[in-house]
Amino acid sequence: MASLANAHEPGRYIVMSPIGADGSYALEGVTTAEIKIGVATWGAAESTSIGFQVVPAGNANLHMALAATQSERTLDVIVRSRTASPFESAQVFVLAGKHAFATAGEMSANHHLLGLQVRWAQPIVGEAIPADARGLTRSGDLVAHFTDVSAGEVSACVLGLNIDVADPVASRALTVHGDELLVSCVTPEAKAAAIVVEAPAQKRFDD
Numbered sequence: 001m002a003s004l005a006n007a008h009e010p011g012r013y014i015v016m017s018p019i020g021a022d023g024s025y026a027l028e029g030v031t032t033a034e035i036k037i038g039v040a041t042w043g044a045a046e047s048t049s050i051g052f053q054v055v056p057a058g059n060a061n062l063h064m065a066l067a068a069t070q071s072e073r074t075l076d077v078i079v080r081s082r083t084a085s086p087f088e089s090a091q092v093f094v095l096a097g098k099h100a101f102a103t104a105g106e107m108s109a110n111h112h113l114l115g116l117q118v119r120w121a122q123p124i125v126g127e128a129i130p131a132d133a134r135g136l137t138r139s140g141d142l143v144a145h146f147t148d149v150s151a152g153e154v155s156a157c158v159l160g161l162n163i164d165v166a167d168p169v170a171s172r173a174l175t176v177h178g179d180e181l182l183v184s185c186v187t188p189e190a191k192a193a194a195i196v197v198e199a200p201a202q203k204r205f206d207d
Contacts, residue, residue, distance in 0.1 A: 033057050073149040076133040076194040077156045079121045079142040082184075083201050086140030087160040090121040090199065094146050098187045099155040105179025107157060119144040121158075132193035141196075157185040160199040173205040180205075 019025045034057045079090040093107065096115030101107040121142035129137055130145055137143065159181055163170040174181070182202055188195040 071148050071151050073151055074132070074193060075146045075149045075154070075156070075188065076130045077121070077144045077146065077158070078133055078136055078194060078196045079144065079158050079160060080138065080196055080198045081140065081160055081201065082198050085162060085201070087121075087142060087199070088162050089165055090142050090144075090158055090160045092119050092121050092144040092146075092197075093117070093157040093159075093183075094149060095155045095157060095185075096150050096152065097155065098153055099157065099185050101157055101183055101185050103179060104159055104181040104183055107183060108179070115150050115154075117146055117149070119146060130194070136194055136196055153187065153190070155185045155187045156195055156197050157183045158197040158199040159183045160201065162201060177205045 035055045075094060077092045077094070079087060079092065081087050094117040095107075099107070099110075101110070121144040123142055124137060130143060133143055161174075163174075165171060165174070180203075182200045184197055184199040186195055186197045
């Protein structure tokens, strides 16, 4: 999908357009203020790869060539709870650059969608451990496997959850308090193919 977002607050609005068989797309009726535009690859509702570039203000009719990030680099992110209770689920973000965000709100406000990949971590079933993660995992860990990872410096940020995200009450709490959710970020070594991220438990939300 070709995607457009506010240049400074990407969560404020996002406009999308399917990409045709010939590679063409059209984003219509959008603001002439400064924006970010890029291509997003969606897979099985689990992962997103986004590469955005800035479009200056004042461009009413603009033709841009977009490209999705492709590389040979893979990264396995092993999610581990800092407490004795393993996470039920966890969302993992791989971001271009070195970051040390503490909350989801801080990450959203400061990252601006540049080189972002997102995936839900999966439980380890039996011996089904990614090759690069073997020897690093423990009981209760979750794993997220990323492909086409940026060849430059990246950070892996984890948002761990101990609730059922399918529960409508829990889902509402996540929506209301989304910016307060705690995350933990680690920057792997340049040649690392697997990394462990220990994330904090979320505080309790009663509303």
